[in-house]
Amino acid sequence: MKALHEYTEELYHCIRCGFCTKVCPVYNTVNREMAVSRGRIRLMREHLDGNLELTPKMMEYLDSCLGCRTCVTNCPPQVPTDEIVRAARTKYAQNQGQPLMRHVMLHNVMNKPERFSKAFGSLKLARTTGLNRLLPKTLKARENLLPNLPERTFKEELKELAIKKSTKKVGFFLGCMDNNLYPQIIRAAINVLERLGYEPVIPTNVVCCGAAHHTYGDMNIGRKLALKNIKVFSNIDADVILTDCATCGSTLQSYGKLFQNQREEAEASNFARKVMDINEFLKGKLIPGDLPVQETVTYHDPCHLVRYQNVKESPRMVLAAAGAKLEEMSEADRCCGGGGTYNIFHYDISMKILDRKIANVKKTGATILATSCPACRIQLAHGIKRHGLSIEVLHPIELLAKSYGNGGEGQAEELH
Secondary structure, three states: OOOHHHHHHHHOOOOOOOHHHHHOHHHHHHOOHHHOHHHHHHHHHHHHOOOOOOOHHHHHHHHOOOOOOHHHHOOOOOOOHHHHHHHHHHHHHHHHOOOHHHHHHHHHHOOOHHHHHHHHHHHHHHHHHOHHHHOOHHHHHHHOOOOOOOOOOHHHHHOOOOOOOOOOEEEEOOOHHHHHOOHHHHHHHHHHHHHOOOEEEOOOOOOOOOHHHHHOOOHHHHHHHHHHHHHHHHOOOOOOEEEOOHHHHHHHOOHHHHOOOOOOHHHHHHHHHHEEEHHHHHOOOOOOOOOOOOOEEEEEOOHHHHOOOOOOHHHHHHHHHOOOEEOOOOOOOOOOOOOOOHHHHOHHHHHHHHHHHHHHHHHHOOOEEEEOOHHHHHHHHHHHHHOOOOOEEEOHHHHHHHHHOOOOOOOOOOOO
């Protein structure tokens, strides 16, 4: 990935047309010039020209960026604002370090899977004993973002699962959030893949994909995590590595850029080319379910799937195969405001963006809200609860697995 000074030319491509002001969720919420792509680009130009330092105040403006890439896809000269913001955060982190809470999260928790799981275990205990009620109001609001925690992680469940053997093997990346919060999504993925004749190979010694480290400019740890994951999958004979998490998928696919002009670049790029979202992998292989869901479903496009991976139609095809009636919401691809950990560090802005999303969901009359990212799922489920709605939030693969039930094999056909 390029350093900030290497974006000098791109910074001068901004023509200040204002297209970004129309589509930026943060700008539409706070209405400040420094909270939109055009304003951030100007800040970086002034910094590289030697007129401004990377101060904590400037970083507040850069940190308010969701990284949803809506500005990029709507920018006539295609200025890569998301990359520029990440490069600026990297430079600041290298010179000034991370804020204490973020440093602990990135350096002592998220980079160590066993500690990450223990953190959720501690939260479960606090909820069981009622100790979470003693949290200050602001922390309690953030703790409420997380769903009810499962009895066991997927890693614990896997010890008892007997996955069917097949000559058609696919690698499967076990993401941190699904492992700790949504093991049912992975079970559903296994169900579907087995039904289609594939054997998912799920190594449990993977580490975090590094998404949060990339977002906040901690590239040294990001590279270390990437090398560990690349090494794990180098021992697996599979031409594709699937993920059911949009954020993990886009991060894993960026490993080649992470090692640009370094000796690991070729190996990292080869790994990245194998990574594919499970919805996209299923396109052309879908078997309609024997037990159609027959409920009205609306779908939220995760930013890391629709704009980072250009995957839009395949999740809807999965929903169609499940027998769901799809009712498209307005602004389906507009960011929900979750942004991974954005809702923790920018809670108030995040909730205002979320309220707009939930209003659009409500208008559809859907009983199920589907999405393909656990971070979005956390945010959307919180919004559903916040607005007192009776809508279930699920991954498309869960609905497809539900439609398969325990029925017999079908004939594969591509759904349009």
